[in-house]
Amino acid sequence: MRKTAALLALLLAALTTTGCSVLEREYPSADPATLSQRLTDRAQWAYDGMALPPHEAVRPVQVLPGHSCYAGGLSIEKTLPDVVTFDLSWTVEDIPADVARATEARLRRKFTSAGWTLTHDGNRRGKDFVEFGFRVQNPATGDQFDLAWNDSVTSLFLSGYTSCAKVPRSAADNPSPKTWTPRTV
Secondary structure, three states: OOOHHHHHHHHHHHHHHHHOOOOOOOOOOHHHHHHHHHHHHHHHHHHHHHOOOOOOOOOEEEEEEEEEEEEEOOOEEOOOOOOOEEEEEEOOOOHHHHHHHHHHHHHHHHHHHHEEEEEEEEEEOOOOOEEEEEEEOOOOOOOEEEEEEEEEOEEEEEEOOOOOOOOHHHHHHHOOEEEEOOOOO
């Protein structure tokens, strides 16, 4: 039994050292432009669903890939250079609590009625604070969106990001920046 365990440990070490991906997570391949467009389309859809009253313009934001996708298996701490997730975040400032609460409920309904799964409920109230928010995930793509508001800064924060995907190494190393600003009606 000890010989078998030692042999398995040696084999495992050899596979890991040679870069064998048998024990590492496989990510689906994707076109970076498609990922970026999917994210910005959903961000616009979410912004429209917020149905906010007139407010200061949302500042343009960059949509860039991030390297926060990990190999998994025995290489759990190692990020993969050709696997990325695209993200964007924006803020709408000076939103009163009643408007923030109604917006949070409206957008939560919009996402869940479109088949997204609620993965985190961030509505909390304490003696000296109030927070509204949630996180949803698209079960088909793995994309996620977060909405947050708190009474200390009175700003709505919305973030979206795609699930990790394998892209051409050149696209991961030299991304084409994309700027996004919500269109207002």
